[in-house]
Every structure is written in C-alpha cells, then in structure tokens.
Amino acid sequence: MNRREFLKRTAIAGIAGGIALTGLGKLKPALAATAPVGTMIDLTKCDGCAGRKLPACVEVCRETNRDRFPRPRPEDIQPYWPQKKFEDWSKKQDVTNRLTPYNWTFVQKVEVEYQGKKATVFIPRRCMHCDNPPCANLCPFSAQEKTPEGPVLIDPNACFGGAKCREVCPWQIPQRQAGVGLYLKIAPKLAGGGVMYKCDLCYSRISRGSLPACVEACPREAIAFGTKEEMRRKAHVRAAAINGYIYGEKENGGTSTFYVSAVPFEILHRALIAQKQVPGLPVGVENYLENVNGLAEGLLIAPVAGVLAAGLAVYKGMKGDGDNE
C-alpha cells in the first residue's frame, strides 16, 4: 500500500463513517442492484438517416422530451445585467443541427480524408455521461447529480442557469434557456440566467426497463444500449474487427459512451474544427478535476501537519522562558 492509496482509503473510511453515522448512506435497494449502464455508438453504421428529413434519433428525442422542454413567458426573458445579451432558444425551437435546450441530440456530418480515400462520417452527439462528471461535481448549487446507474441529471427546479457546467464540460453539452427556473423567484434582473438542458439518457425510460428513445428508433442499430461493461466489450470487439478506434473510454477520465470509428478520432476532430463544427472530439481530453485532485492530497495532510507543528510549538514554548503567553 503506497501513500496515495493510504490517503484515499483514509478519506473513504472517514467519509463512510460519517455517512453511516448520519444514516444518509442507505442505498435504495433498487439502485444498489442496478449495474451502471452505457451506450455504444458505431459510426460505421450511422448514415445520418440518408433520405429522411431528420435523423430518427433526433426526431424521436424531440418527441419523447417535448413535455420537459422549457416554456418561458416572453416577458421573463431579460438580458443578463450588466451584460446586454441573453440566451433564448424559445423562438428557434426548430433548430436541429446543434444542441439547444429544445434539441438534446443531433448528428454531425463531416468530410474527411483517410488513407487516401475521401469519406463522409456521421456522428450522433449528446451528453457522454462521464464517470466523474465535472459539470455535476462543480455545480455551485448541487443541481446536477451523477446517478448510480450512470446518467448525469440536471434538476430543472434547482438550476440557476449560470452555465458553469457548460464551461467545464469538454464538449460544452448543457444548453441554456433564459426566462425559466428558480432565478425568476429571487432576483431575475440581477442574478441567474435560466436553466441548463441536456440529454439524461432517457432516465425515466431506462428506470422502467425500456431502451433510451434514440436507441430504439435507430433504423441501422448504430446505437447500442446495455450495461456499461457490456458496451465497453462490444466497442472493443467491433474496433478490433474493423481495425478501428474507440472514443469515450478514456476521455475526461472515462465516460458511459463508447464511439467506434474506422477513421482515427484525431482526424475527425481536426475536420470538425476545420469545418467550424462544435463540439469537437478532442482525443484524451483531461478531466477538469484532475489538477485539483492532485492538490487534495495536501488537504488531507494539512491537519496532520497542523497537529505536529502545534506539538512542536508547545514543546518549544515549555522549554523556553515562558515568554510565549
């Protein structure tokens, strides 16, 4: 057992003890029995639903979640004082070629050149549901939650719309709508900006045992859903078969979404950036919390150092001339 491991265990033991004492740690049995879930997206199968007006996944996502879309009153949509701007998508609900509060998944189309051949790749995009999501961890009001099943959820009743989650997300997934949410009840002119919206992997559907709507709707079975480990295996098997690449397994410290592509993701990322499409696919992107988690060790040592230093100071004071009053 090395030092890092010891500190981690100490922290976990301390917190586990604390939780046991408060009784808040009782896991709901239903959740404890559920293994984390994930998806595998096969880019060699997705064709962006050629011939249809809208990709099936996008269309069904909009239908499924329609009731949960924001419904702001026009008079509530005000600039974010002292700024002049505000983020309002309520008049652009038809936009389907990017993420918006009214469009939680979309399909990117990107032209690439790989091994001397030109190819068109279609990439369904939405929340990756990270293992250690910076968006949820860094939310100043804990309005986001990483569920034991894997999906990351935003509570629209607790969200203040500061959009910090979007900034710390490597893919800028959450999207803001002004004129809705908690901030209207406090000081809507001065603070808050609305509510953030994104994919929740159809949490209510998967809790009932159904598939996420996009998975069910895909005519080419390009999106698979199952336990996370099953999806990881599936992605590796598929990648080995086509001599391809995986994205989402290591990115941001690991996610619940595994993309498989015959074209390297570095090339896809460069092409997306060159064609001014967001979000990109930065390979190996580091988790926002990586840096401070290194510092956390110092926080666990600080109390020990405090005890030792105090002991030393008292000892020296006693040996001294009593000037230390």
Add this chain to the structure above:
Amino acid sequence: MNKVRRIKRHSLVVRFVHWSVAVSTFLLIFSGLGQLPIYKRYMVDKIPGLSWSSDFSITLTLHYVAAIWLVFAAIFHIVYHSLRREFALLPRRGDFKESFIIIKSMFGFCEEPPCEKYLAEQRLAYAFIAFSLLLLIVTGFIKVIKNFSGITFSDAVLNWATHLHNLGMVMIVIGIIAHLAAFILKANRPLLPSMFTGYVDADYVRKRHSLWCEQLQKKTSTGASRQGLTLERAVRLVAGSFIFAGLVVDALWWLPWFVGFMLLVSALTGFCPAETLLRQFGHQSQQEKVKV
C-alpha cells in the same frame, strides 16, 4: 507593573495563526465566490489584473491552496491551545448578558464590568467565527472528496454539504464585517496594535481588563509558573508524531512498526530509549515533579 507602558497580549504564534486564518479566509471567499460564475457576468474579469478571476481552473486551484493553509492553521490553533490549556476565549454562561452591558457602556450608558483578558463579546465573536469556519471546513472536505473519481455520495449528502457550505460563507462574511466594525468604536481601538506588534497599552489594560491585570501582577510576584511537559506526555507526543510521520512519508513506512514494537517492549521490560533521551533534555515524570 505600574512602570510598564505596554503589555504583551498576543504571542508571535498567535499572531501567525490569526493572520494565516485572515489571509487564507479572504482568499477562500474571493475564490469561492468565483465558483459561482459571477466574475464573468459582472465583468470583474474586465478589471485590469483580474482577468484570471473568471477562469474556474485558476480560482478552484486557489481555493484548494488557501484551504490547505486554513486547515493547517485551524488544527494548529486547536491543538496548540488545548495542549497549553488556554481556554480563555471560549464562551461562558452569562456572556450574552455581559456583552450587552459592555456594549451599552461603550456608548456611555453605564459602567463597564471588570474584565479578564478577553471581553465577553470577544468570546462570543470567537465562537461564532470558529463555528462558521469549522462548518466550512467539514462541508468543504466532503466537497473535495466527492471530486475524486470512483467516489459517489448520495444526492442528499451532497445537497446538505453544498448548502451548508454556502451558508457558512455567508456567516463568515457577516462575522468578518462585525469583527472589523468593532474598531469603529473608539473604546476598542487600543486593541488594534496588539495583532501587529503583540503589545497593548498598559493603561488600557488597567482600565478595561482589571481582572487580567490582577492575574498578571500575581504571576510576576510569585514568579512565572512554568508547567513543563511531563515525561509521560512527552513520550506519548514522540510516539504519536512518529506514527503519523510514518503514515505520511512513504520512505518511513517502517516507523509505526518500530514504535509499536518499542511500546510493547517498554511496557513489558521498562526499557525505553525515548524516555532516556527525554530525561537528558530535562523532562521529569509526574511523580518526580510532585516531590519537587
């Protein structure tokens, strides 16, 4: 005593802890507020020299570093004064009533009661600030640990930690404002220099802290009562420090084993090298002290 012009009120150690807590708390409040996305929105990051304030990765790092400093100072403070049995700043029964009288007297409505080293309202202010800081530290630790990968708390724990942390921030800001506002009153101003130099004016002490003054006089007449560390406590101090050192420093992994072994040996045989060494430094056991 009557010739003395100034009296020592705060030792170097106390001043170090005070300013450590003050500076780290200020940094924590500034960087903590930066965890709300406010510096960008209210264009604080447009102020020259503060462009970094809207970068969460910078303010979060600053928050962690300042927290390390604060936790160190807070734990040091608690252990240091507990070991020295200095509890004069802890609130007592009747402090609320006495504070009220003291504040009334500051405005000339009545006579101030005789006070010890700390006034009743100072004891209450200390308790309020200490409680706020402890609340912030405990909830802060939960918030730090949740950021590790592989650790998930229940949503309820996180919500409590978050909201209590935010509440603690409001409390500490109120506490600091009240603390500084005390110096608007002229009666309190002679206290100000002691947090910089360590000394207060002797006339002030005679007038306002008559009980403390009496204690000091008694002490000088009987000679400084030095309560040295007994041999028993010194041995425990060494053993405990060695164990911690072994746990924290990788290369010293064998130290806890060694300490455990030697404690067993000393219990069974009476042989203890630490004891022999500490005796050389002049420590005496409890029994020997009583005899003297």
